Amino acid sequence: MADIKKVLERFRERGDVIPALQAIQREFGFLSEENMEALSKKIKVPLSHISGVATFYSMFKPSPIGKYHISVCRGTACHVHNSEQMLKFIEKKLNIKADEVSKDGKFSLECVNCIGACAKAPAMMINDKVHGNLDEKKIDKIINSLV
């Protein structure tokens, strides 16, 4: 487990709030109350402000995400290419709804507003990798390969 002090070492001021929260999220997978308090003390910014920032931006998670975090794109091109159906298929297959984590902690799911892979609609990201031109068969294959 990473050491929060080391993670926060290079952050100094208010302008560092978002990069610091991103670093915490990268290392620990989510933003815990304790880690946000540690950040507050380190850069001398009130916890209420940090909490306000953490809850504003959709990438910040208040609780752990899965080992494989699936972001289904709900951009216009993906919407027009049946992304809603893809989402329902994934929800059924993993037995979780959007914004939930599977019981074994392996998968989590969310909808995001446009990952910029519109020419490959419908698309999703699993962690940092983009998967495009999806259909139910392809999604099935991709998820099965991760299990």
Next chain:
Amino acid sequence: MMALTDISDMKKGYEELTGDRVTVGLATCGISAGADKTLEKLRATELGIFLDTVGCAGMCYAEPIVTVKQGKVFSIYGHVTEDKADVLIQAIKQKKVCNELLLGHSLEEIDYYKKQKRILMANCGKVNPQSMNQYIANGGYNGLVKALKMKPEQAIEEVSISGLRGRGGAGFPTAKKWSLIAAKQGRKILVCNGDEGDPGAFMNRVVMESDPFKLIEGMTIASYAIGSKEGIIYTRAEYPLAVKTLELAMETARKHKLLGKDIMGVKGFDFDIRMKMGAGAFVCGEETALIGSIMGNRGNPMFRPPYPAEKGIDGNPTNINNVSTLSFIPVIFSMGGSEYAKIGTEKTKGTAVLCLAGKIKRAGVIEVPMGIKLREIIFDIGGGVGEGTKFKAVQAGGPAGGCISEKELDTPLEFETITALGAIMGSGGLVVLNDEACMVDVAKYFMSFTKGESCGKCTPCREGTTRLFEILDKITRGLGTKEELEKAKVLAQFIRENSLCGLGQGAPNPFISTVNKFPDEYLAHIDRRECPSHACKNLVKYFILKSCVGCGACAKQCPVNAISGKLKELHVIDQDKCIRCGACFDACAFDAIERK
């Protein structure tokens, strides 16, 4: 000033670009199509030719793209997935053209490119994004050399002559923006807005992944013109490859004395760039919200004036330009502002970098001269809509944009002409819709988007988008009334006129443009509780026809067991149980299910 030949090994770059070479397009779309696996296969083979990785040529519909130059023959290959790599490898070894995968021997031969004019995107898909040698050998940093021979005021004048207007959406004259901040004293900050949040827009990502030095050079020229020593590239966290590519490119630029202190040996010309990432908030594309985000705050837009040029980051004069706008700068200085101004129309000079997506045959990133007809973009370049369907509308400009119908397609592409159609040029995303799209559903979709992304600060947007969404949602469920539709029109105008920032002001546009251009669809939903495109699930009813052969495939798929019938006998759907999911319709191989 140092010479470009001292800064880089131009000769090596030139040899790499013009000699025998195999390239694999490795931007995000390429990787998602399997280009990384194709590259692995090529690497594992003794090809005997220089193997290089490049960015995206804009032909996203044909990824993975591989080009091969052997002797005098240059070939562009498409759809080169891992399983097709072997046949290509055989052809390369035999010094033959692989006709099975061939798209053309030059970009100009390919239909997709015939009406394009690639000046900003000239390097995309051609150079290795991390190679300074190739960038400079292909004309890179010529722009900066020319700019440094001018005084800063003359550099701004050159941009003015070009007629460049901002490509982030507002189309504000770039030279005017620069002169406002150039006149200020003290610490000035140059920001590149790479927070490309518009659904349907991904051209900034492509440029950042495929030609990062162009953006860096553009920012360097801008910093010289406006007198800023510090630059920030603010980009989305959803673009990890773009972030990585830019960070590596900046490191390379520093090593070549093209960022940092005394750039190109010019004493006192200091400029460096740092990256800042967004964290998933569409509103941070708005410049005052972006400034707030950089300062470590919630992305709430601020009242203007004061404008960022007056008071921006930490109270300092700040100039914010879009990725495309800044990437045009080296092009303008290289070719000359007056040459650039020869392209395009009277009021809108130059080229537009656009994204084609949705129900279109050839989706990707294109660059066209301003003034080209929309019809040419969609049908000649994009290849039109899919087989068996008809073009219905193209949504232009993202969530603040509007829909353009078929009879308006002969409109030339310019800022003002697009606005006159009830849409906006915006960031240049074009999402094509065919007759399977319900325009009420499209309006509702956009409303749901802006409602979710509203920062919540001002009441007209926060409450207005929610209420407008509710009305549209009711209409798509067959619960709308004519009175509510009229209320929605009044509400839309109110939100437009009273919201604090562009997000709110533009939010009602998709609704306004669809209700004006497709009023019959709204009336069908309200008066007859019908969705003519069969897209609104609550309004579609499914019936099994007499042609049913009783195979039972539909019953197997039905998630609520609403279909009954014996094997080889006519099946029937219980309309009370039916949840209108359409699974039976998709499962039937005999066209025996009708939807009304």
